[in-house]
Amino acid sequence: MSAAVARRPAAGDVVHPRVWTKFVAETLLPTKLGKFRLRGYRHTVDGGLTYTEPSVIISGSPEGCADVPVRVHDACFTSEVLGSLKCDCREQLELAMEYIRDKPPGMVVYLQQEGRGIGLANKIAAYALQEKGLDTVDANRALGLPDDCREYSAVAHILEDLGVSSIQLMTNNPRKISELSAMGIPVSGRIPCQVPAQKYNAGYLSSKHRRMAHLLNPAMYSSADEAEAEQEPLEGQFCYWDHEGEPSSAGIPLEAPVSLPDGLEAASSSIPSSSGSSSEGGSDHSPPPPGSCGSGSSVGASAA
């Protein structure tokens, strides 16, 4: 057990009996997209037996503000570290960072929930099944894994820690809105977060739209060569965790559609991309004075 874990809760910690999140430290991070505040937390759902380390990328000073643009983003090692083209995660992260950079205050809560919560090794197994023709939903199911097992209590704690009273969620995923709302997080609006498809992720985006009710504009992915994307084999040899026998999609029902909370629009436009990417080092996005809750809510937002 680390010293940080063993210490008594201090001011700024948000602590619950077995599920809690502790603030650890903050720094100013220069990135290709500009300078951001980066806050590190430790989070447990089992009273401290195991931990994840959520982090928050912040532009401006959302402390004490309402209607803050917030992206809740889950780790994607394959795209964010390796540059995989099979999904849209990395581009969504960059889009969200550009958005909050240009319209502070805003935040990206980055959670270590790879593969919609199933973990990296299982996601690799799911990818191997996708090579056999299963889509992103059926691949998880063929492995006996849930479609989505992400857990968002850290988000509630972090918003509480920062005194953010309501958020405009940067997402296309109605389940994410429902889950956060059910936890008591006031979601006052949705900011669509759709990036153009290319041939390797068009099938994935189509599956997210059809199977998981993501609020995607088909025009954004159907322009990519979807047929080619689904049929073109990647080079290499693949093995997979075949604990259920032959993978099969037969007889697997579609998920029930998830309804949006009242007042949230099923918009299908995207966050406007910044007109020009800032140069390395970028401008100095030093936080405005505490209490200045700059707007950012009106441009590109489909607020309630």
Ligand SMILES: Nc1nc2c(ncn2[C@@H]2O[C@H](COP(=O)(O)OP(=O)(O)OP(=O)(O)O)[C@@H](O)[C@H]2O)c(=O)[nH]1
């Ligand atoms: N199990 C599985 N996870 C994937 C796959 N492709 C990407 N992921 C993971 O999916 C997560 C992102 O979830 P998505 O369903 O793409 O999008 P979302 O975050 O729910 O919705 P948005 O807020 O609109 O981006 C990340 O944790 C990725 O690691 C896949 O084929 N299978």
